[in-house]
Amino acid sequence: MTINADRISGAFFCLFGLAMYFFVIPVYVETAEGGSLSPNTMPNIISIIIAISGGILFLKPTKQQLRDPRKMAITGFYVLLLVAGIYAMSRFGFEYVAPVLALAIMWFIGERRPLWLISGVVLMPTAIWFAVTQLLGRGLP
Amino acid sequence: MVDLATILAGFSDAFSLYNLLFVLFGVVLGQFVGAVPGIGPIMAMAIAIPFTFGLDTLPAIAFLVGVNKGGLVGGAVPAVLMNTPGTPDAAATALDGYPLAKQGKPLKATKMALFSSVTGDTFSDIVLITVSAPLAILALRMGPIEIVALMIFAFSILAGLIGNSLTKGIIAAALGLLVASIGTDPENFTPRLIFGYWDLFNGLPLPSVAIGMLAISEILHRLSLAHGSVGAAIIVKDTGNPDDRRVTWVEYWSCRYTMLRGAVIGTVLGALPGIGSTAAAFMSYSMTKASSKEPQSFGKGNLHGIAAAESANSAVVGANLIPLLTLGIPGSVGAALIISAFMIHGLQPGPLLFENQGRLVYGLFGAMLMANFINLWVGQLGLRFWIKVVSAPESIIFSSALLLCFVGVSMATSGLFGVSIMLIFAVLGYVMASFGYSLVIFIIAFFLGPRFEKSIAQSLSLTNGDLTQVLKSPVAAALLILSLVSVIWFLRTNVKDNQG
Numbered sequence: 001m002t003i004n005a006d007r008i009s010g011a012f013f014c015l016f017g018l019a020m021y022f023f024v025i026p027v028y029v030e031t032a033e034g035g036s037l038s039p040n041t042m043p044n045i046i047s048i049i050i051a052i053s054g055g056i057l058f059l060k061p062t063k064q065q066l067r068d069p070r071k072m073a074i075t076g077f078y079v080l081l082l083v084a085g086i087y088a089m090s091r092f093g094f095e096y097v098a099p100v101l102a103l104a105i106m107w108f109i110g111e112r113r114p115l116w117l118i119s120g121v122v123l124m125p126t127a128i129w130f131a132v133t134q135l136l137g138r139g140l141p
Numbered sequence: 142m143v144d145l146a147t148i149l150a151g152f153s154d155a156f157s158l159y160n161l162l163f164v165l166f167g168v169v170l171g172q173f174v175g176a177v178p179g180i181g182p183i184m185a186m187a188i189a190i191p192f193t194f195g196l197d198t199l200p201a202i203a204f205l206v207g208v209n210k211g212g213l214v215g216g217a218v219p220a221v222l223m224n225t226p227g228t229p230d231a232a233a234t235a236l237d238g239y240p241l242a243k244q245g246k247p248l249k250a251t252k253m254a255l256f257s258s259v260t261g262d263t264f265s266d267i268v269l270i271t272v273s274a275p276l277a278i279l280a281l282r283m284g285p286i287e288i289v290a291l292m293i294f295a296f297s298i299l300a301g302l303i304g305n306s307l308t309k310g311i312i313a314a315a316l317g318l319l320v321a322s323i324g325t326d327p328e329n330f331t332p333r334l335i336f337g338y339w340d341l342f343n344g345l346p347l348p349s350v351a352i353g354m355l356a357i358s359e360i361l362h363r364l365s366l367a368h369g370s371v372g373a374a375i376i377v378k379d380t381g382n383p384d385d386r387r388v389t390w391v392e393y394w395s396c397r398y399t400m401l402r403g404a405v406i407g408t409v410l411g412a413l414p415g416i417g418s419t420a421a422a423f424m425s426y427s428m429t430k431a432s433s434k435e436p437q438s439f440g441k442g443n444l445h446g447i448a449a450a451e452s453a454n455s456a457v458v459g460a461n462l463i464p465l466l467t468l469g470i471p472g473s474v475g476a477a478l479i480i481s482a483f484m485i486h487g488l489q490p491g492p493l494l495f496e497n498q499g500r501l502v503y504g505l506f507g508a509m510l511m512a513n514f515i516n517l518w519v520g521q522l523g524l525r526f527w528i529k530v531v532s533a534p535e536s537i538i539f540s541s542a543l544l545l546c547f548v549g550v551s552m553a554t555s556g557l558f559g560v561s562i563m564l565i566f567a568v569l570g571y572v573m574a575s576f577g578y579s580l581v582i583f584i585i586a587f588f589l590g591p592r593f594e595k596s597i598a599q600s601l602s603l604t605n606g607d608l609t610q611v612l613k614s615p616v617a618a619a620l621l622i623l624s625l626v627s628v629i630w631f632l633r634t635n636v637k638d639n640q641g
């Protein structure tokens with residue numbers, strides 16, 4: 001049996017569906033008296049469908065190719081950068097974090113041209129600040 | 142159902158200067174972002190939705206429609222110049238547009254794309270305006286049992302048509318429904334799957350899920366591709382001959398049957414949920430090539446090739462709104478985003494919309510027609526500028542788009558909690574796309590989830606839990622049989638494809 005993308009995701013969804021049905025939904029869905037449809041009916045049915053479909057996919061996979069793992073690792077790096085950005089925004093505010101976040105993203109992409117860097121780090125955050133706070137009268141994160 | 146006075150009032154609302162300015166702004170923005178490879182109108186709509194909060198409903202929806210329509214025109218620019226479609230819809234346009242650009246006629250190619258796009262779009266809008274009200278009257282006769290059957294049919298079609306595997310389509314739809322069940326259940330209003338986060342009591346915020354899945358996940362993918370390389374500016378060749386910079390009336394008129402065929406294909410396919418504009422464009426292109434006396438000239442810069450692709454892919458946009466406005470079922474991600482804009486403004490799309498908000502619906506129709514004219518006008522003036530836009534580096538585009546998403550979602554959800562949810566769904570969207578799961582099905586199922594469950598609950602109440610009563614409704618029974626037939630048919634097709 002060869003390992004391919006569908007076997008991995010099929011196995012995951014099969015286990016996910018079962019875990020939802022047996023462990024998560026019984027704990028995190030409150031029961032209620034009355035009504036024609038219990039609160040846990042739909043999530044339970046959906047979980048069973050996911051588990052069965054995952055099992056079928058595991059047994060009958062297509063020729064799905066996974067994206068380049070190196071590219072996926074790079075994506076993981078950018079996700080961490082954004083998580084750090086959100087955390088920093090919660091502490092220091094958008095005005096201070098946005099230029100740094102924009103600089104980090106542009107720098108990691110490979111941008112070194114000063115004019116474009118200035119545009120991305122200074123002009124764009126300023127334009128967003130102006131549009132949101134001055135024109136729309138709303139607050140920034 | 143809707144009287145003439147309401148229709149006229151709606152159109153007059155649409156033609157007010159205030160609304161026209163928003164349509165204009167939407168079209169300009171749409172053409173601009175469409176011209177940028179990697180952004181596209183869907184991402185632009187997703188980002189723009191939170192910024193429409195402060196607007197009245199009609200200008201907000203008209204603005205988003207303008208972005209969607211403008212994006213299709215703009216998407217042809219990188220397809221023609223770089224052979225890199227700004228939107229998947231424009232992939233067929235590149236087949237003849239790019240060879241024409243290489244011959245030093247980029248403006249001729251982009252202008253043909255513009256004219257045929259506006260022609261196809263206008264055709265489908267007229268069909269939408271003509272058929273949606275009568276269809277809504279029929280839809281109003283449907284009860285919850287028929288609605289449940291209709292949704293099951295829509296899910297079966299979506300799961301089978303989008304992607305390469307019915308099983309994966311079902312998983313994507315089920316996952317969307319599961320995520321939609323987070324919050325309170327529609328019958329007893331008890332909390333479900335909120336894991337102690339009371340911010341989730343009203344369910345997951347639509348903007349966070351939509352922007353995370355559609356915009357951020359795509360940006361993350363594009364960032365990984367762009368990592369370490371900065372996009373180089375392209376050089377656009379031009380012959381210098383004025384005739385090569387324009388499309389003459391004779392050239393346009395010679396493509397009339399091609400555009401009509403494309404518009405009909407786009408309208409028919411657009412009215413069915415799940416069949417996107419990319420499929421319409423390629424089908425129209427193939428049929429035009431097959432019926433041509435010079436099929437060998439296709440792929441070498443034939444104007445008919447551009448006209449076929451663009452008229453079809455643009456015709457899908459208007460037709461996508463037929464199931465949305467008459468049944469409340471979005472046929473595409475663009476339509477799903479428009480649904481979310483409706484819901485954000487407190488409206489539930491569906492047949493009752495004509496009865497309760499007739500003036501708004503006809504205002505939307507008026508705005509759509511005006512958007513076509515504005516699209517033509519802005520395209521004529523702006524194509525030269527959009528040709529320059531394709532050379533903007535991805536570094537500034539993606540960093541700016543990310544900041545806009547952060548701000549937009551924060552505004553829509555009142556804080557960074559919504560932004561965190563957005564990032565979670567961005568990762569989920571990226572992983573799903575990496576494993577070949579359709580985000581379109583997920584999003585549509587997520588939007589329809591609460592209504593689906595509510596309709597099931599109502600059906601059970603009406604039938605006292607006796608499911609055999611469903612078969613007493615001929616419409617519901619027919620739809621369920623059709624669902625079963627389509628599932629079997631798609632399963633057989635999948636098996637054949639995988640064996641081939």
